[in-house]
Amino acid sequence: MTTLRALDPNVLRLDAPVATEAITQKLREVVHQRMKRKGAVVGISGGIDSAVVTFLCARAFGPEYVHGVLMPERHSSADTLRLSRSVADGAGVRADVEEITGLLEAAGCYARQEEAVQRVVPEYGPGCRFKVVLPSVIDDDRYRVSSVVVAFPDGKEVTRRMPLDAYLQVVAATNFKQRCRTMLEYYHADRLNYAVAGTPNRLEYDQGFFVKGGDGLADVKPIAHLYKTQVYELAAYLGVPEQVRQRPPTTDTYSMPQGQDEFYFSLPYGKMDLCLFARDHGYSEAETAPTVGLTATQVGRVFRDIDGKRRTTRPLHLAAQLVEHVELVDP
Amino acid sequence: MQEIEAAVRQFIVKNFVMARSRGAIAGGDSLMEAGIVDSTGVLELTGFLEEEFEITVEDAELIPENLDSIDNIVGYVARKTGMS
Numbered sequence: 001m002t003t004l005r006a007l008d009p010n011v012l013r014l015d016a017p018v019a020t021e022a023i024t025q026k027l028r029e030v031v032h033q034r035m036k037r038k039g040a041v042v043g044i045s046g047g048i049d050s051a052v053v054t055f056l057c058a059r060a061f062g063p064e065y066v067h068g069v070l071m072p073e074r075h076s077s078a079d080t081l082r083l084s085r086s087v088a089d090g091a092g093v094r095a096d097v098e099e100i101t102g103l104l105e106a107a108g109c110y111a112r113q114e115e116a117v118q119r120v121v122p123e124y125g126p127g128c129r130f131k132v133v134l135p136s137v138i139d140d141d142r143y144r145v146s147s148v149v150v151a152f153p154d155g156k157e158v159t160r161r162m163p164l165d166a167y168l169q170v171v172a173a174t175n176f177k178q179r180c181r182t183m184l185e186y187y188h189a190d191r192l193n194y195a196v197a198g199t200p201n202r203l204e205y206d207q208g209f210f211v212k213g214g215d216g217l218a219d220v221k222p223i224a225h226l227y228k229t230q231v232y233e234l235a236a237y238l239g240v241p242e243q244v245r246q247r248p249p250t251t252d253t254y255s256m257p258q259g260q261d262e263f264y265f266s267l268p269y270g271k272m273d274l275c276l277f278a279r280d281h282g283y284s285e286a287e288t289a290p291t292v293g294l295t296a297t298q299v300g301r302v303f304r305d306i307d308g309k310r311r312t313t314r315p316l317h318l319a320a321q322l323v324e325h326v327e328l329v330d331p
Numbered sequence: 332m333q334e335i336e337a338a339v340r341q342f343i344v345k346n347f348v349m350a351r352s353r354g355a356i357a358g359g360d361s362l363m364e365a366g367i368v369d370s371t372g373v374l375e376l377t378g379f380l381e382e383e384f385e386i387t388v389e390d391a392e393l394i395p396e397n398l399d400s401i402d403n404i405v406g407y408v409a410r411k412t413g414m415s
Contacts, residue, residue, distance in 0.1 A: 135390075140394075141394055141395060142390070142394050143393045144370060145370070145373060145374055145377070145390075162374070163374065164371065164375050164378050167371075167374060308363070308369065308370065311369065312370060
């Protein structure tokens with residue numbers, strides 16, 4: 001008979017002072033010694049990840065060597081700018097506001113998004129809002145195929161499955177947002193002789209929830225090894241403003257509000273973290289299930305979703321591939 | 332049935348790069364587990380089936396039992412088109 005080892009719900013508890021010391025030491029090593037840069041630029045979104053990175057950089061380099069960039073656009077939620085400012089003020093760092101709606105209009109971001117949505121929902125028009133959603137992974141074994149939700153001005157909503165061309169066009173057009181933000185982060189980094197600090201957490205980094213050349217591009221990613229639960233723990237230790245710590249994770253990407261768990265991750269972050277840990281540490285579905293409040297069958301579906309995302313998004317992590325090795329550059 | 336299988340095989344080999352490099356695909360091979368079809372590929376496959384066989388694939392039908400192998404796809408299309 002096999003003995004089950006229960007997954008400890010506190011397995012991800014963090015020693016925040018020790019973690020902070022390790023991260024700030026690494027930040028100084030990478031930015032000062034390897035990159036010969038004075039400090040770091042951080043794109044501050046009003047979310048927990050960029051807040052923690054801002055506070056960590058302020059500790060590592062001193063607040064005067066950290067520059068925040070706040071980059072709202074037409075679809076950003078109303079409190080994005082206020083929360084972002086509270087992060088910059090709390091960490092004591094300077095910050096510029098770069099409104100990117102004009103840039104995105106010039107690139108055709110919104111027009112290309114709406115044209116694709118209209119192909120799926122021809123009634124889409126002025127005053128409508130939309131978001132892209134995925135069905136829950138835990139309910140059944142259905143393939144998770146994206147649908148567009150359109151909210152009409154009169155409050156009615158329709159949800160329709162997206163054909164491939166429309167889905168890819170919406171994603172491609174939306175990616176302008178992350179890429180415009182990264183472009184501006186590097187503008188400020190270049191003018192200040194700073195590095196760019198990226199803000200992905202472990203869930204995002206591992207599961208490929210980022211845009212290549214967008215939020216996936218940075219010189220250093222100080223929290224990419226931390227589960228989201230640990231990012232929240234660190235946030236409390238570092239003194240990130242309460243209102244930022246209380247805000248539910250959002251994509252802040254489409255014109256309709258959207259939680260990250262209906263767009264990409266299959267569960268709320270606390271359960272998703274534990275499932276990811278369990279998957280990587282050899283816990284079975286039955287051992288994981290009671291801790292995350294799911295059945296073993298449901299955990300199996302989450303595990304398969306984790307594996308599938310890894311397979312699908314691994315190419316996003318690849319550096320540009322060369323035909324021949326170039327010595328001296330890459331010894 | 333044979334015509335359905337021929338059309339499905341031709342589509343899979345032509346459209347999915349992993350199918351081209353893999354060589355023979357047995358009728359019962361899992362297309363997902365073999366890395367031939369991913370979540371984007373499901374959308375591509377669905378679009379093909381709807382157009383080629385003039386069927387509507389309902390959300391509830393997007394399941395491995397219908398789409399995860401050539402045999403399953405052929406059986407599904409045959410049921411939908413009344414050929415089984």
